[in-house]
Amino acid sequence: MLLLVLLLAPILRFALFLTLPAGNGTNVRIIDLEKGYTPRRIADELERAGIVSSSRLFVIYTRLSGNAGRLQAGEYRFSDAMRPAEILRRMVSGEVYAQRFTVPEGYSIYQVAELLGERRIFDRDAFLRAATDPRLLASLDIDGTSVEGYLFPSTYNVTKKMDEAALIRTMVAHGDKVYAERFAAEARRLGISRRQITILASLIEKEAVSPAERPLISSVFHNRLRKGMRLQSDPTAVYGIRAFGGNVTKQDIERATPYNTYLISGLPPGPIGNPSEGAIEAALHPAQTAYLYFVAKGDGTHHFSATLDEHNAAVRTYLRGEAELRTERPSLTGSR
Structure with missing residues (x-):
C-alpha cells in the first residue's frame, strides 16, 4: 500500500500542477525570454517570477507535450492565475506582449511622434527621422519627403522587437490594404x-x-x-x-x-x-x-x-x- 502511495504521489502532484495555477491573479509579470533560452532556463524564470509553482514540473510538461523545441523568444505578459497549458500555448504561438497604440484620425506625423514619445514607446525624434528616411520611403513606394498621409488611423500592437521603421511599415501596409480594397478602383475611374x-x-x-x-x-x-x-x-x-x-x-x-x-x-x-x-x-x-x-x-x-x-x-x-x-x-x- 505504501509503495502504491509512493508511486501515485508524483502523478498526483503533476496532475495538481497542471490543474491548479500558482496564484489568484494578483501577480502579473512582464517576462523577457531571450533567444537561445533553454526550456530549463525559461522554466526557472517563470518560477522566480511566481508564475509557475515548479520549474521542474514545467520542464517535464513541456517535454511531454512535444513543445520543448518550439518555445519562441519574446516579451510575454503572464499572470499567476494562468495554468501551465495556457502559459505554454502562448510561448509556442509567440503571443508576445504588445503595447496598443492608436493613431487618431487626422493626426500629423509630428503629433504621432509626440504621442509615441509620451507613451515611452519610441523617442519622438527617432520616429520623425524614420518617417522622413528616403530609403524607407523608397521601399514603401511613397513619392514624398515623409510618410505623412500614409500612417493609417487605427490601433496597432507594438512589440518589443519592433523599431520605428517596423511600426511605420505596419501602418502603411494597413493603409495600402484599405485603399486598394475601398478606393483604388474609383480613383482610377475618376483619373485622380x-x-x-x-x-x-x-x-x-x-x-x-x-x-x-x-x-x-x-x-x-x-x-x-x-x-x-x-x-x-x-x-x-x-x-x-x-x-x-x-x-x-x-x-x-x-x-x-x-x-x-x-x-x-x-x-x-x-x-x-x-x-x-x-x-x-x-x-x-x-x-x-x-x-x-x-x-x-x-x-x-x-x-x-x-x-x-x-x-x-x-x-x-x-x-x-x-x-x-x-x-x-x-x-x-x-x-x-
Whole structure:
C-alpha cells in the first residue's frame, strides 16, 4: 500500500500542477525570454517570477507535450492565475506582449511622434527621422519627403522587437490594404492619383469637426479647385509649425511656407495629416453644392456659403471679433 502511495504521489502532484495555477491573479509579470533560452532556463524564470509553482514540473510538461523545441523568444505578459497549458500555448504561438497604440484620425506625423514619445514607446525624434528616411520611403513606394498621409488611423500592437521603421511599415501596409480594397478602383475611374486624394482628404479631415460635414467641406475644396481659387485652408498655414487648434493668426496666414494655401494655388505639395476612411471617401465623393466658403459656428459645425457677401455676413455672425479683419481682407475669407 505504501509503495502504491509512493508511486501515485508524483502523478498526483503533476496532475495538481497542471490543474491548479500558482496564484489568484494578483501577480502579473512582464517576462523577457531571450533567444537561445533553454526550456530549463525559461522554466526557472517563470518560477522566480511566481508564475509557475515548479520549474521542474514545467520542464517535464513541456517535454511531454512535444513543445520543448518550439518555445519562441519574446516579451510575454503572464499572470499567476494562468495554468501551465495556457502559459505554454502562448510561448509556442509567440503571443508576445504588445503595447496598443492608436493613431487618431487626422493626426500629423509630428503629433504621432509626440504621442509615441509620451507613451515611452519610441523617442519622438527617432520616429520623425524614420518617417522622413528616403530609403524607407523608397521601399514603401511613397513619392514624398515623409510618410505623412500614409500612417493609417487605427490601433496597432507594438512589440518589443519592433523599431520605428517596423511600426511605420505596419501602418502603411494597413493603409495600402484599405485603399486598394475601398478606393483604388474609383480613383482610377475618376483619373485622380492616390497622392492627390490623400492630400485633399488630409485637408478635409483637419477642417471637419463633425464627420457628417466632410462631404460639404470636400465640395468647397473641389469647387474652388475647379474655379482656380486658392483653397485658403487654415490648417495648411500652420502645418509643420504647430498643431492646428481651430484658429490661425494673421501672422500664420502670411507666413510663406510650401503648404500655406493662402499663398499658394492648388493643393499643397503633400498631405498635412493622416486621413481616415471617411475623409478619403469624402475627397472622392464631394456633396454636389455651389459652396465656396465656410466658417466655424463655434459648436463644431460650419456655415456654408456660395457667395462672398453671404460668407462675410456669416463671419460677422459667428466670429464677431474677427469680423473686421475678415471683411476688410477678402483673401482671408477662405474656408474658415
